[in-house]
Amino acid sequence: MNANHGDPGVVQLLGQELRIRDAMNRRVVTISSRTPMSELRPTLRAHRIAGIPVMDDGKLVGVISVEDMVNWITDGAVACPVAERMTRSPRALYADETLVHAINEFRKFGFFHFPVLDRDSGEVVGVVTREDVIQCLLKRLEIDYHEEGIRHYRASHIFEDIVADKSALLFHYYIIGQDFEKAGSSSSGLKKTLQRLGIHPDIVRRVAIATYEAEMNTVIYARTGELIAKVDTNQIRVEIEDFGPGIPDIAAALKPGFSTAPDWVRNLGFGAGMGLGNIQNCADEMNITSTVGKGIHLEITIAINKERVKYETKKDR
Amino acid sequence: MTVADVKAALDAEIIGAGDPETVVLRACACDLLSDVLRCVTREKAILLTNLTHLQTVRVAEMVDAAAVCYMRGKRPGDDVIRLAEEKGMVLLTTKMTSYEASGQLCRLGLSGCEHD
Numbered sequence: 340m341n342a343n344h345g346d347p348g349v350v351q352l353l354g355q356e357l358r359i360r361d362a363m364n365r366r367v368v369t370i371s372s373r374t375p376m377s378e379l380r381p382t383l384r385a386h387r388i389a390g391i392p393v394m395d396d397g398k399l400v401g402v403i404s405v406e407d408m409v410n411w412i413t414d415g416a417v418a419c420p421v422a423e424r425m426t427r428s429p430r431a432l433y434a435d436e437t438l439v440h441a442i443n444e445f446r447k448f449g450f451f452h453f454p455v456l457d458r459d460s461g462e463v464v465g466v467v468t469r470e471d472v473i474q475c476l477l478k479r480l481e482i483d484y485h486e487e488g489i490r491h492y493r494a495s496h497i498f499e500d501i502v503a504d505k506s507a508l509l510f511h512y513y514i515i516g517q518d519f520e521k522a523g524s525s526s527s528g529l530k531k532t533l534q535r536l537g538i539h540p541d542i543v544r545r546v547a548i549a550t551y552e553a554e555m556n557t558v559i560y561a562r563t564g565e566l567i568a569k570v571d572t573n574q575i576r577v578e579i580e581d582f583g584p585g586i587p588d589i590a591a592a593l594k595p596g597f598s599t600a601p602d603w604v605r606n607l608g609f610g611a612g613m614g615l616g617n618i619q620n621c622a623d624e625m626n627i628t629s630t631v632g633k634g635i636h637l638e639i640t641i642a643i644n645k646e647r648v649k650y651e652t653k654k655d656r
Numbered sequence: 657m658t659v660a661d662v663k664a665a666l667d668a669e670i671i672g673a674g675d676p677e678t679v680v681l682r683a684c685a686c687d688l689l690s691d692v693l694r695c696v697t698r699e700k701a702i703l704l705t706n707l708t709h710l711q712t713v714r715v716a717e718m719v720d721a722a723a724v725c726y727m728r729g730k731r732p733g734d735d736v737i738r739l740a741e742e743k744g745m746v747l748l749t750t751k752m753t754s755y756e757a758s759g760q761l762c763r764l765g766l767s768g769c770e771h772d
Contacts, residue, residue, distance in 0.1 A: 352700075356658070356679050520735065523714035527743075530718065540699075540720070547718040548693050555711075608689035608707050617694050 351439070353479055359441050360434035362475035363455045363465030369394040372401065372422035376411050379403060379421060392454040392463050393425050399454055399463050401425035433458045434465065438472055445469050495537025498572050507571040508536075514557045514564035516583065519607075522558040525566045526551040529577075536570065542643060545621040546575050549639050552614040557581040559604050561634060573644045574623075579637045585629040593619075593627075657681075657766055659723055659746050662702060665760045666750040668725060672737040674746030678722050683761050684769045685754045689715045698769050702761075704754050708732040713740045713747075722746060727754050 368386045370379070372393045382391065383405060390404035403425040411417075411424050431454045432441055444453065455465040498506060510532055512525035530547040534540075550566060557564035561583025569576045586592045593615050600610025619625050624640040660676035662668065670676060685704040686692050689711060692703060698719035705712055706727050713736055716724050723746035726732060731749055732740075740747045750757055 352679055356677055358677075520710060523711060523718075527714065527717060544699075544718070544720055551714070551718045552690075552693060607709060607711060608687055608705075609711075611688055611690050613688075613690035613694060617690060620694065 350476060350480070353476055354439035354442065355437050357438045357475060357479060358434065359432050359436050359438065359455055359467055360465070361479075362438060362441070362471045363434065363467040364471060365465045367392065367454075367463055367466055369463065370403070370421060371395060372420060372425065374421045376408070376416070376419055376421060376424055379408050383408070388452075388466075389468075390452045390466075392429070392466065393421055394463065397462065399429065399431060399456070401427045402429040402452075402454060404452075429454060431456045431463075432467065438475065441467060441472055445472070494535040497536070505571070507569050510568045510570070512566040512568075514554055514561075514566060514579075514581070516558055516560070516562040516564070516581075518558060522555060523551055526554050529566070529568050533570070533575070538570075538575070538643060542575070542641060546577065546639075546641050549618045549621040549641070550577055550579070552617045553577075553579040553637055553639070555609055556614055556635075557583070559600065559609065560584060564634075573642065575641045575643060577639045577641075579639075580634065582634045585631040585634050586627075587629075587631050589627055589629060657764065659702075659748070661764065662723070662725070662761065662766075663748060665764055666725065666748070666752055666757050668748040668750035671726075671731065671740075671747040671749055673741050674723070674748070675744075676746075678746050680722050680766070682769050683758065683766050684721075685758045687754075692716075692719060701769055702766075704757050706730065706754065708736065710736050710739060712736070713743065713745055716745055717743050723748060725750055725757065727752065727757065 368388065369392050370382060372395050390402055392399055393401040393403055403421050407424045407426065430448055430450065432444060434455050434457055452466055452468045454463050455467050456462065457464045510529060512528060514525055515521060526547055529550055530543060533543045533546060554566060557579065561581035564579060564581035567578045591597055595616050596612040598610050598612035604610035618639060622639040623642050626638040627635065629635045657680050658676065659674065659678045659680060662680055663670060663676060679700055680702045681700040683702045683704060684692060684698060687706050692715050698721055700722040702723040702725055703716050703721050704725050704727060708726055708730050712724050725748040727750060729749060729751045732747065737747060
């Protein structure tokens with residue numbers, strides 16, 4: 340199974356979603372530019388920080404860091420105010436900017452911390468360090484994935500824990516005809532289940548779209564139906580059987596645009612004669628048979644592990 | 657771009673408990689749901705539609721979309737809002753038409769979805 344752990348895309352998206360205000364430290368320690376340099380060290384030490392925003396009359400005028408202090412000592416530690424050794428017109432970030440922006444700024448300037456300003460008032464509302472950004476991302480990942488992650492972990496290891504020459508999971512769903520409220524709930528249930536099994540999102544989406552189209556067809560045309568999904572380590576095979584009028588001419592039904600849908604179905608945004616085509620598009624294999632007056636049997640196969648599928652199906656037959 | 661950015665651009669309103677910080681990567685303006693399903697990329701898309709029934713949320717769910725925005729001030733029923741909240745799908749409504757809304761989002765640099 341393709342587990343989705345360690346997907347760099349997740350962190351990238353979180354970095355765009357999360358703002359600097361989510362990561363920053365709101366307890367800002369500042370000093371005045373008139374503070375003597377000799378008093379800087381105890382302040383940095385007391386708060387265990389590597390840099391301090393320098394504020395005069397509520398305005399950010401500079402940043403003074405451990406590096407500035409070391410340089411000052413190297414230069415002979417001549418008594419002077421912070422104003423003479425600080426970095427003027429410092430780089431600052433805005434609280435509403437994304438974490439990705441912060442990460443880029445850290446990389447670009449090689450700084451370890453930035454003062455954070457409120458965009459409207461221009462006031463310093465926090466300080467953000469590289470560590471804050473990492474902590475924030477880790478925390479969010481933990482919250483987002485903790486619960487689902489436990490289920491996901493257990494589920495995706497099912498196949499490893501089973502001792503058998505061959506094993507498969509079977510999921511069975513019932514579909515009720517004409518029930519537009521519940522329509523799609525089987526596909527939704529299967530989708531969630533496949534996600535929890537740790538199957539790759541692209542494959543889950545293809546299965547979801549194919550089964551949803553088939554489920555809608557059943558709801559629209561048939562009295563009842565069943566959806567059975569068989570999942571093994573190589574493929575997902577879905578069978579949808581409905582009890583309804585059936586399709587007299589399957590070749591015609593497969594042609595794009597062919598539809599016998601009534602107006603109420605078309606008004607809902609379906610019935611444009613695309614359903615079977617969409618299913619075919621998502622499936623690696625599709626097989627449809629029908630008996631008029633009885634119903635339709637649709638079989639869809641989507642490979643999880645492309646290289647090994649052929650071998651498996653050959654053995655199956 | 658986030659839902660909050662879309663909301664501002666379309667002068668829209670979030671319906672129910674949708675999170676304005678939800679990321680939106682692309683948009684799709686479509687009233688034929690079968691067309692929405694015929695897709696290559698719809699992940700984290702916002703679906704602009706004139707339909708308001710339950711299947712708008714179901715279809716959005718199937719294609720991993722992030723949000724659905726209803727046009728011309730239309731509002732879905734409570735059952736739709738409940739399902740959306742359950743699925744973490746953000747719902748919005750705007751007074752704009754699909755044409756106007758698409759134009760606004762295009763101007764902000766939001767791309768469309770890839771077709772097959």
